[in-house]
Amino acid sequence: MNSFLQQITKELYSKYTNELSDCILVFPNRRAGLFFSKYLNELVEKPLWAPRVFTISEFFRSLSDLQIEDNLGLLFRLYKIYVKRMKVSESFDEFYHWGEMLLGDFDDLDKYRVNAEHLFQNLADEKEIENLFDYLTDEQLEAIQAFWSSFKPEKYSEHQKEFVNLWENLFGIYTDLREELKSEKLAYEGMASRNLIDGLESGGIQIDAKKVIFVGFNALNKCEIDLFEFLKKKELAEFYWDYDESYLKNPYHEAGLFLRDNIRRFPAPKTELSFSNIKENKAKVEFVSLSSEVGQAKYAHSVVQAFCKDEDVAPEETAIVLADEELLLPVLHSIPEVVENVNVTMGYPAKNTPVASLLRLVIDMQKSSRKVAGEIEFHHKEVLALLNHQYLNSVNPELAHELTQNILTTNKIKVPQKLLTGDEVIEKLFTPVKDVNQFAMYLLNLLQNVYQRLETKEEEKSLVDKIEQEYIYHLFLAIKRLKALLDQHEIEVKQDTFYKILEKMIQTLSIPFEGEPLAGLQVMGILETRLLDFKKLVVLSMNEGKLPKTGTANSFIPYHLRKGFGMPTIDHQDAIFAYYFYRLIQRADDIKLLYSTQSDGIRTGEMSRFLYQLKYESDFDIEESSPGYDISLKEAKPIIVEKNERILNRLAEYCGDQFRSFSPSALNTYLACPLSFYFKYIAGLKEPDQVLEEIDPPTFGNLFHNTLEDLYKPFVGKILEREDLEIIRKDKDLIETKLKTAFRDTYFKTPKNKEVQISGRNLLIFDILKKYIDRILILDQQFAPFQILSLEDEYRIQVPISGDRKVNIKGLIDRVDRANGTIRILDYKTGKADLFFKDIESLFEKEGKNRNKAAFQTLLYCLFYEDKTKAAEAISPGVYSLKEFFNNKFACMLARKEGRAKPETVDDYRVYKEEFTKALQEMFEEIFDPKIPFDQVENQDACRTCLYAEICHR
16 A cells, blocks of 8 residues: 555655755654655665654754653652752652652643743732733633632632642742753753753754654644744745545544644645545445453454455554553454564553562562561461462462462461572562662562563563563663662652552553564554554544543643643643544555443443544444344253263272261262262362461361360260369360360461460450350250260261162261260251251251251261160260350250151160161162262252352352
8 A cells, every 4th residue: 555654755755865865854753764764765776875763752852952851750859849849748659649740741831832930820819910921812811810710819718728839839849840950961851842942043053954854743732833933934844744634624623623723834845645535545444342342352353364364465554553552462362373473562551560460469468577476477368479470470380389288278377488488589589678778679689580580482482471571671670760769869768658659650650562563463552553554454442531532631730721821731632632543544445443332430331432423424434333242141051960980980989998988968968969969079179278367167166176175085984073064164274275276276277386376356256165165064064974985086887788889988976975874976066956857758858948967967976876886875866056055945965846746855866777777878879870860959049158059050
């Protein structure tokens, strides 16, 4: 295609030939200059000195004797001046955001050559503004009066007092900053531009060139206008404008707002170029609405793949343009493999990068570090997050996994530093730093180490790998610069302030990507498209708020004052983006404009006003499509697991002399839901380990069991009298010691010689457990004297089934004692437990909503005990339910109760033994039957607390 830049190059070469070497060419961006050089290279037939090529910023800098100071350096200087002028003790991190705003205002003020003394005057009590500012238009004066008319000196609000106080000091701050910078031959961009124009007008600066040719500009600031005027008067300048008549000749079209004035002031030479491309080209335009932001990136994949099939279009003539830079990574991951070269030219927000998340985690980890009993400890959340971060995980994956598992399995809420060893990078990372200078070096070393570990051979690097390294490099430079400025300006900041400054830097930093623009598919932001033409275009995020960008103007200078003094306002922004968009599409042949219909938060899901303009006001023939995705929520199909050979072999491991045994809990799970039983005990799907900061119900139960076991252990085989129980009860130190031991072994999982610290909510749990222990000692006195026969002992039985198989079951019985000639099999329950059951059949009823799990389990324990001891006495099952401990009519023995009939206590389980054993055998026959699959429970209420509910889509 013959692009605008290609045609301009041809015309300029034809006009100047060898004299082009003596010209200066100025473009809006560097990329346009590269393409100009490429096109010129294609035209020249013999060696020629290339003309000097600049962006407008570079051109100003080339003529200025001032060096541009970076933004962070300016902020530090401004901060010191502000604190001195305002006599305040505001910290640098508090100043950072609005200091940036103030710098932006000073930059605009100078670029538009505003009289700062006039701007920063308090005009609330001035009656004759017209006489003060006779150089302003009536419209500008009206805007200034509109702002100050709301200020009544005798009736200032608190906000107005604060504003006026600062406003009256801003001229002094502005002057001090300029003087300090000038004394060191430094400047910000606006100041350098203003200084240059002042020098040109006074004759102090000369431009050495035959012609200065300006190509493709749109919105000009006052310094640029005055530069153009100066060179025009000297007959040193030529101007070429890139536009289409469809918006230029329409006085109401915002895309031509600035150009109409520019062309009037600075007419272009006669040219053969056509400026009615939109009308003549009849490009194919399609609006594509997609249901999500990332969906646009995925759709772009298929569009680019289709574009690549067109052999008449070179790869560099196709562009993906992102109105929202945050879609860069999804787009790069979606580029089809058929595309060999990709060039990225745009800025990407540093705050969204993995390295930014790493730095935030490091800061959180440093904040969480504590010194306890001479040892450094970190909170587990930060440690686990860092060990699982993509960068650190790639440094030493095996060690990261090993340390993670250690923390999870031992439930380390606080992770000691001495545990985090085995790799130099990890050891240095988990080192507490309490000094700002040390912390800056610590971060620089960390990033350097991570960068080096990620380094691979150049040919093995993917585009994404190179971008990852680019992220690290730019954050490394930013931290290095911050450290240098803190040292240079001798600003003392606390560690916490340093963290905040670093976070604010990350929030505002944009990482520039500049690749090889002359080859391959082009991926760029809307700003980078200036002066470039493409045959095929995919533009993403054509949503209102994204293109044009909307939002509040970051300025301390109010709207009316900006308007009054001729400074840019938010209105200008819309016209600028309108020009970028219409200029981009004016020479394309095939245009896909994608937008998201997703609406949440500040996203409205509304297509851009530019699309509405194209639809209703343009000559384009527009198609609209909404690619559909079949994401309707279909009813989840029932999951049925047939018993294949692998599953039957696994089940066989629970028989005879094999090493596996079913627990009573496993059998309860089967009766509740066979599929859940399969997932947990046959397939082996386990719940992922996690560190418990607070004690959950199972852990609470274990703490109670273990403490009680420890208290009663010395009395196994002995008879306990009421007096013995009362002595234990009154020994508070003993009970606390036993409880702490349980916490150490069960919850903290620390060595026996290490003392545990119980704090926060765990202290409340500790006190609650003491009350329960005290209560059980009181309740047991009701049954004294009794003899403890066993505590937490393991029992195992085998249940014969068909095929000459014996199924193994084993479990721990919490307590067995003998009272009044009866052996009591007791199970402690921290949750709800019912003492009544209807009949044995009800205990084996599948999906039974009211099935008594505790009764099933305790009767099974009775079977265990008799099988092992062959006891002749009556064996009675009982449940100690903690929820009933404080009931005045506490009872613990199981009873059969049907309807309103009187309960029949199970004085000896043998009354039900035959029926229970038969039902148990029938259940196992079903479990081992190859024809009966593992299926889901029908009652979905049971799925609410199931670990596997997501697998079943319930």
